[in-house]
Amino acid sequence: MVTHESAKRKLLVLVGPTAVGKTRLSLEIAESFGCEIISGDSMQVYRxxxxxTAKATKDERSRILHHMIDIHDPDYPFSVAEFQDRSRTLIEQISERGRLPFIVGGTGLYIESLCYGFQFSDAGSDEAFREEQLAYLKSKGEQALHDKLRQIDPPTAERLHPNDHRRVIRALEVAHLTGIPMSQHLAGQRKESPYDLCLIGLTMDRQLLYKRIEDRIDQMVEEGLVEEVKGLRLLGYGDDLVSMQGLGYKEITAYLRGELSWEDAIVLLKRNTRRFAKRQLSWFRHMKDIRWVDVSETSNFSKHLLTINDIIAGKLISPTEYTS
Structure with missing residues (x-):
């Protein structure tokens, strides 16, 4: 007899803050367990x-099939609803191929909404209200708009960066339409997953993580971050796009426009990224079911991998390379 639980699709998920080391571990895990990776990052969808966005390199993607990367141009308004819909379809397709679907990323709302089947359509929309908020943004600035959200919905304001205009306005719109803050809507969602779920979170000593973030940004600059931003602007992608407001793109754009010195732009980018990592950890800490693995001892990669493999083997499936 097939039980309800056994009928659920298996889903492996690896989360954690930026620069904690998700990519390297995910490739090893995916090879051991026969996975296909679905990016759980709201920015990696953009070509x-x-x-x-610290995408996996072409060589890394040649090792493991990746999904939800390079599916839209930067002027496309990607949403959590589309992420859910596409990912659900991918989970079915990957499972039908006899592979294990594997979500890897750090966009908390996207990942949690998929894992627990959140619904976002009930609030509806109010185009006139959105236009009012956009006008307010242009006249008062992003911090003033963010402060409006903080007054009515502090938890949502805490997890959204002021430059994430689209989601800040959507949170204001939800509260305007329903009279209930978005944080309460999310808290009221059912917390039973439609999947046979194995959630693993990576954590690290805070100061070590911050050092890794700063080193990564220095590496991004060496690899051509400025040239990447210049190229996008030359292609006509405006500074007001959600994609161009992302970490790295906004700060470098301000430098290219002469609004920040080079030194100030890098200092600001490092500060903003540290704050983003803090918000990521805060989000994931409030999710249930996550098995946390501390990867502060970066020289013990094999040990961390073994710990994670044991968690997965105990929850979902034995890896192809396991004999014990």
Whole structure:
């Protein structure tokens, strides 16, 4: 007899803050367990935005099939609803191929909404209200708009960066339409997953993580982040696009426009990325079911991999390379 639980699709998920080391571990895990990787990053969907979003390289993607990368141009308004819809379809297709679907990323709302089947359509929309908020943004600035959200929905304001205009306005719109803050909508969602879920989170000593973030940004600059941003602007992608407001793109754009010195732009980018990592960890800490693995001892990669493999083997499936 097939039980309800056994009928669920298996889903492996690896989350954690930026620069914690998800990519390297995910490739090894995917090879051991016969996975296909679905990117759980809201920015990696955009073509031409490679360095600033820290996409897996072409060589890395040649090792393991990756999905949800390079599927839209930077002027496309990608949404959590589309992420859910596409990912659900991919999970079915990957499972039908006899492979294990593997979500890897750091966009908390996207990943949690997929894992637990959140619904976002009930609030509806109010185009006039959105236009009012856009006008407010242009006249008062992004911080003033963010402060409006903080007044009515502090938890949502805490997890959204002020330059994430689209999601800040959507959160204001939800509260305007329903009278209930988005954070309460999310808290009221059912917390039972439609999947046979194995959630693993990577964590690290905070100061070590911050050092890795700063080193990564220096590496991004060496790899051509400035040239990448210049190229996108030459292609006509405006500074007000959600994609161009992403970490790295916004700060480098401000430098290219003469609004920041080079030194100030890099200092600001490193600060903003550290704050982003803090918000990521805060989000994931509030998710249930995550098995946390501390990867602070970066020289013990094999040990961390073994720990993670044991968690997966105990929850979902034995890896192809396991004999014990």
């Amino acid at each position: 031409g935005m490679d360095i600033g």
